[in-house]
Amino acid sequence: xxxxxxxxxxxxxxxxxxxxxxxxxxxxxxxxxxxxxxxxxxxxxxxxxxxxxxxxxxxxxxxxxxxxxxxxxxxxxxxxxxxxxxxxxxxxxxxxxxxxxxxxxxxxxxxxxxxxxxxxxxxxxxxxxxxxxxxxxxxxxxxxxxxxxxxxxxxxxxxxxxxxxxxxxxxxxxxxxxxxxxxxxxxxxxxxxxxxxxxxxxxxxxxxxxxxxxxxxxxxxxxxxxxxxxxxxxxxxxxxxxxxxxxxxxxxxxxxxxxxxxxxxxxxxxxxxxxxxxxxxxxxxxxxxxxxxxxxxxxxxxxxxxxxxxxxxxxxxxxxxxxxxxxxxxxxxxxxxxxxxxxxxxxxxxxxxxxxxxxxxxxxxxxxxxxxxxxxxxxxxxxxxxxxxxxxxxxxxxxxxxxxxxxxxxxxxxxxxxxxxxxxxxxxxxxxxxxxxxxxxxxxxxxxxxxxxxxxxxxxxxxxxxxxxxxxxxxxxxxxxxxxxxxxxxxxxxxxxxxxxxxxxxxxxxxxxxxxxxxxxxxxxxxxxxxxxxxxxxxxxxxxxxxxxxxxxxxxxxxxxxxxxxxxxxxxxxxxxxxxxxxxxxxxxxxxxxxxxxxxxxxxxxxxxxxxxxxxxxxxxxxxxxxxxxxxxxxxxxxxxxxxxxxxxxxxxxxxxxxxxxxxxxxxxxxxxxxxxxxxxxxxxxxxxxxxxxxxxxxxxxxxxxxxxxxxxxxxxxxxxxx
Numbered sequence: 001x002x003x004x005x006x007x008x009x010x011x012x013x014x015x016x017x018x019x020x021x022x023x024x025x026x027x028x029x030x031x032x033x034x035x036x037x038x039x040x041x042x043x044x045x046x047x048x049x050x051x052x053x054x055x056x057x058x059x060x061x062x063x064x065x066x067x068x069x070x071x072x073x074x075x076x077x078x079x080x081x082x083x084x085x086x087x088x089x090x091x092x093x094x095x096x097x098x099x100x101x102x103x104x105x106x107x108x109x110x111x112x113x114x115x116x117x118x119x120x121x122x123x124x125x126x127x128x129x130x131x132x133x134x135x136x137x138x139x140x141x142x143x144x145x146x147x148x149x150x151x152x153x154x155x156x157x158x159x160x161x162x163x164x165x166x167x168x169x170x171x172x173x174x175x176x177x178x179x180x181x182x183x184x185x186x187x188x189x190x191x192x193x194x195x196x197x198x199x200x201x202x203x204x205x206x207x208x209x210x211x212x213x214x215x216x217x218x219x220x221x222x223x224x225x226x227x228x229x230x231x232x233x234x235x236x237x238x239x240x241x242x243x244x245x246x247x248x249x250x251x252x253x254x255x256x257x258x259x260x261x262x263x264x265x266x267x268x269x270x271x272x273x274x275x276x277x278x279x280x281x282x283x284x285x286x287x288x289x290x291x292x293x294x295x296x297x298x299x300x301x302x303x304x305x306x307x308x309x310x311x312x313x314x315x316x317x318x319x320x321x322x323x324x325x326x327x328x329x330x331x332x333x334x335x336x337x338x339x340x341x342x343x344x345x346x347x348x349x350x351x352x353x354x355x356x357x358x359x360x361x362x363x364x365x366x367x368x369x370x371x372x373x374x375x376x377x378x379x380x381x382x383x384x385x386x387x388x389x390x391x392x393x394x395x396x397x398x399x400x401x402x403x404x405x406x407x408x409x410x411x412x413x414x415x416x417x418x419x420x421x422x423x424x425x426x427x428x429x430x431x432x433x434x435x436x437x438x439x440x441x442x443x444x445x446x447x448x449x450x451x452x453x454x455x456x457x458x459x460x461x462x463x464x465x466x467x468x469x470x471x472x473x474x475x476x477x478x479x480x481x482x483x484x485x486x487x488x489x490x491x492x493x494x495x496x497x498x499x500x501x502x503x504x505x506x507x508x509x510x511x512x513x514x515x516x517x518x519x520x521x522x523x524x525x526x527x528x529x530x531x532x533x534x535x536x537x538x539x540x541x542x543x544x545x546x547x548x549x550x551x552x553x554x555x556x557x558x559x560x561x562x563x564x565x566x567x568x569x570x571x572x573x574x575x576x577x578x579x580x581x582x583x584x585x586x587x588x589x590x591x592x593x594x595x596x597x598x599x600x601x602x603x604x605x606x607x608x609x610x611x612x613x614x615x616x617x618x619x620x621x622x623x624x625x626x627x628x629x630x631x632x633x634x635x636x637x638x639x640x641x642x643x644x645x646x647x648x649x650x651x652x653x654x655x656x657x658x659x660x661x662x663x664x665x666x667x668x669x670x671x672x673x674x675x676x677x678x679x680x681x682x683x684x685x686x687x688x689x690x691x692x693x694x695x696x697x698x699x700x701x702x703x704x705x706x707x708x709x710x711x712x713x714x715x716x717x718x719x720x721x722x723x
Contacts, residue, residue, distance in 0.1 A: 050525060054153045054173040055160050056361055056412070057126050057314055057349065063523050066424060066468035066480035067160070068534040070095070070570060070584075072152040079631075079643055079673050081683040081718055083196065083222075085145050085152070087669075089172070090647060091627050092154055093532070093570035093584035097140075098697055100708065103224060103231045103261050104141045105292075107697075110170035111156055111538060111564055113590050113621035113652070114697060118488050121159060121167040124174040125253065127300055127318055127347065131369040132165040133404035133434065133492050134341045136324060142296040143174040144237040144255050147200055147216040150177040156568070157536060158484035158517045161412040161426030161466055162349070164365065165489045168515050169538070169564075176253070179212035179241045180204040185723055192716035195223025195230070214239040224262070225711055228279040228286060231261035252301040259294045265329040266697070266706035276693065276709035285334050288378050290327030297321045312351035314363075319344055328375075332383040332702070333391040341371040362411040369404040371492055389448055396440065397450060402492040403435040412466075420473075426466040432489045433459040436496050451498045458495060460512050462487045477524035484517045515540045533569040539593075540564070560594035562618065582629040590621035592656070616658045620699055623650030623664070639675035644668065655700035662698040665710065683718040687711060 050062040052069045062069055070092040072080075080088045086097035086106060096109040107116050118135035121128065122143075129139045143149075152174060159167030183205040190198040197220070204214035217236040224230045235257035242250040265280035279286065300318035307313070320343040328335050349363030375397040382390040412426035440452045468482040489512045521534035540562045566588030574580045595613040626648040633641040648666040653659075668689040675681045691713035698707045 050530065052153055052155075053126070053175065054123070054155045054171060056162060056351070058312065058351065063472065063476060063478040063525065064422075064470070066422070066470035066478075066482050066521075068094075068156040068519065068521055068532065068536075068568065070154050070156070070532070074150055077149060077152070078681075079641055079671055079683075081190075081671070081673070081685060081716075083190070083192075083198070083220075083716065085140050085143070085174075087687075088152055089154065091582065091584060091629060091645070093627075094156055094566065094568040094586040094588075094625060095154055095170075095584075096622065096625050096649065098708075100138075101224070101226065101229045101264050103222065103229055104233060104259060105138045105261075106140060107137050108170075109620070109622065109625070110154070110172075111536065111566065111588070112169045113618045115620070118166050118491060119169040121163055121171045122174075123171065124255070124298075125176050125300075125302075126173065127298070127316060128345075129298075130320075130322070131341060131343050131367060131371070131404060132406070132489055133369055133402070133432070134339070134371045135166065135491050140172070140174070141233075141259060141294070142255075142257060142298075142322065144176065144216070144235055144257075145174060146198065146218040146220060146233070147235050148176045148202065148214070148237045148239070149174055151175045156534070157482070157519055157538070158464075158466070158486035158515065160484075161361075161410040161428045161464070162363070164406075164408045164428060164430045164464070165432070165487060165512075168486045168488050168513070168540075176237070176239060177202075177204075177214065177216075179206075179214045179239060181206045181212065186720060187722075188718060188720040190716065190718040193714050194225040195221065196714075196716065197221050210243045212241045225714065226264055226277050226279060226709070228262045228281065228290075229264050231259070233257065233259045233261075247306045249304050250301060251304075253299070255296070255298045257294075257296045259292070259296075261292050263290045263292055263327055263329045266699075266701075266708045269705045269707065272695065272707040272709060281329060281334075284379060284381070285327075285329070288327070288334075290329055290334065292326035293323070294325070295321075295323045310353050312353075314347075314349050314351075316347040317345070318347075327378070330701075333377065333381050333389070334379075335375050335391075335397060336378045338374045339371060341369060343367060343369040358413065358415040360411070360413045362409075364410070365406070365408040367404070367406040369406075370401065371404070372401050373493065373497075374399045375497075391448065395447075397446070397448070398452070398497050399439045400496065401437045401439065402496065403437075404492065405431075405433045407431045420471055422470040422472075424466075424468045424470070428464045428466070429461070430464070430487070430489075431459070431461045433457070434492060434495060436492070438496075453496055453498065456496075460489055462512060462514070473524075476526065477522070479522045480520070482517070482519040482521070484519075485515070486517065487512045487514045513540055513542050528574040529571065531569070531571045533567070535567045536565070538564040560592065560596060560614070562595065563589075563591050563593050565589045578633050578635055580631045582627075582631075584625075584627045586625045587623065587650075588621070588625075590618040592616050592618065595656075597656075611657070613656050616656060617653050619653050619656050620697065622652050625649055637674075639677075639681075641673045643671040645671065654698050654705065660700060660705065662695070665692070665694040665696070667692055667694065667710065679721055679723055681720045681722075683716075683720070685716040686713065687716070688713045 051059050052062055053059055055065050072088045077088055082088055084099045086099045089095050089097050098107050100106055108120055112119050116137040122139040124143045129142045155171040159171045163171055185203045188200040200218040202216040206212045215238050220233045222231050238254040240252045267280045298320045302316045305313040323340045325338045328337055345367045347365050352360045377391045377393055377395040380393045408430045410428035414424040417423050435457050437455050442452050443454050446452045464485045466484040470478055470480045472478050515538055517538045519534055519536040523532045566586055568586045570584040572582045592613045597611045628646045630644045646668050649664045651661055651664045654662050670686040670689050672684040694710045695707040696710040
């Protein structure tokens with residue numbers, strides 16, 4: 001038996017104290033940085049340089065950028081040795097990635113509430129992992145994180161002019177390892193509780209003076225700590241680098257993966273309190289063996305050319321294919337969904353360095369995507385409660401093909417206004433066209449509150465201005481002011497898979513969301529300390545939200561305005577050669593400005609069904625997100641390093657009505673790494689060190705409180721041999 005989860009509201013005073021403590025620590029660290037930056041002779045020491053490539057596909061010092069960009073480097077990734085990207089990404093300020101069901105899936109909360117929407121642009125080596133027209137919140141599982149990764153970068157807030165739909169709240173970039181010139185081979189063996197095991201390998205070498213190759217791969221198996229949450233995943237990546245001459249290079253990559261995982265569901269409160277290891281699915285559903293199968297393949301080539309050190313050219317053609325077949329265990333009728341998406345794309349840009357020091361970048365992104373989508377009922381199910389209905393085995397809910405064309409030219413210009421002040425201005429135009437072909441065979445009402453549309457064509461366009469001012473206080477510090485407009489287009493599903501047969505206004509789907517981000521920030525890099533702080537406001541118009549028809553079936557609609565406000569700060573402090581700490585903290589408020597659900601609708605007695613949530617907090621929007629990492633590398637044990645990590649998530653409302661509050665959670669993790677010699681290393685990790693019972697996520701859905709249980713204490717061991 002487990003103690004029922006408590007959901008007391010954290011008082012304003014408690015929340016204030018948490019902020020004060022974190023700010024006090026940051027202040028101490030920052031004060032120490034000023035001391036650390038000056039040696040005993042009063043001379044300035046060398047600074048720590050932080051490099052990023054996500055902003056414009058070229059290496060930049062972070063203090064040269066008027067935006068908030070955080071990263072996880074190779075050393076931290078080696079110590080984390082995570083089985084999921086969340087174990088490293090959650091160390092960054094304002095970043096929360098939830099590893100769903102303890103498996104490979106995830107959702108995110110980066111300058112947003114915890115959500116499944118297309119507010120994030122996921123990249124690998126600057127190439128999108130998916131099409132915005134077929135966004136999937138699990139996109140990071142299509143990266144090569146398990147076989148080839150060198151660094152993780154997160155650009156928070158709306159992206160630069162180089163990025164369009166989806167780059168609203170953050171851009172996440174998985175960067176691969178470069179090829180080595182000398183032969184290099186590594187084999188990694190990983191094991192853990194609950195049947196976890198992974199074998200990884202990598203080999204890289206120069207073929208000749210101009211060519212080099214890296215081949216990496218992995219095979220992973222996990223039985224899962226909950227019932228019916230096992231998974232299998234295999235991947236392979238091939239990277240070829242060809243140095244044409246001193247100025248030109250071709251980098252070609254091939255990524256392929258195959259994922260199979262069992263599926264579970266969030267738990268109702270009684271089940272959660274009794275046994276958190278159960279699947280949350282009925283025996284009838286389990287008899288259908290609900291699972292997810294996803295295959296992924298991407299091929300790309302990047303040609304870069306530096307002409308006279310004045311002109312930089314980058315052209316990236318790519319092909320991408322993915323399938324995603326699953327059982328929607330979060331829907332009461334548990335439908336099957338099958339989809340296949342193919343993309344041809346081109347990312348082309350030219351960068352010009354002017355003689356007066358100004359820089360101009362212009363380019364175009366082109367994407368042609370075709371997606372096939374099918375949903376049907378695997379077994380006969382009669383649902384209960386609000387909107388009860390009977391779904392017959394074999395019923396189809398949609399069966400269609402959508403072609404998507406996206407064309408996006410952009411320009412960005414950076415100019416030095418004074419010796420210390422830079423201005424950057426950008427403009428991006430996005431055109432999106434959908435051609436929908438319905439293979440369902442029936443047009444109109446198909447039951448269950450759903451509607452099947454005739455073949456149609458829809459298009460959207462948006463012009464996104466972006467501008468910023470960056471003031472260099474010193475060679476290693478800056479303050480900046482930034483404005484960025486962004487948007488996200490509706491997916492093919494939200495456009496054409498309508499859930500409300502009574503609403504004529506829903507035909508043709510929803511309009512794009514438009515956001516305006518205002519941000520001010522400060523960064524400083526010293527030899528032993530770095531410190532970043534950013535304060536932001538993001539206003540979203542025509543927010544895409546969930547609404548419900550008379551039978552209780554959910555559909556999507558544009559409704560009102562929402563505002564996201566917050567302060568983020570992060571610091572890394574090398575206290576002495578043996579001890580260092582990192583602290584990241586975000587305090588945020590996510591509210592509805594104008595938000596009325598079911599406006600104009602009445603019940604059978606003529607009483608309005610409208611619900612006004614204006615002024616309410618958004619559901620699943622943590623009051624704060626905090627991560628503290630304490631690292632210790634004793635001098636008396638050469639090659640040994642350790643980390644004690646604390647992750648804490650603040651309270652939040654479980655529904656938009658703000659009727660019930662979840663109290664958040666705090667967990668601790670312990671990690672060790674021992675580099676025995678130049679060839680052999682060992683890792684050990686203990687997640688949830690105190691074996692705490694907690695919910696990773698909580699919400700009220702269809703009138704029922706549901707909880708996603710967090711993993712119990714779990715031990716992992718690994719060995720890596722390199723030669």
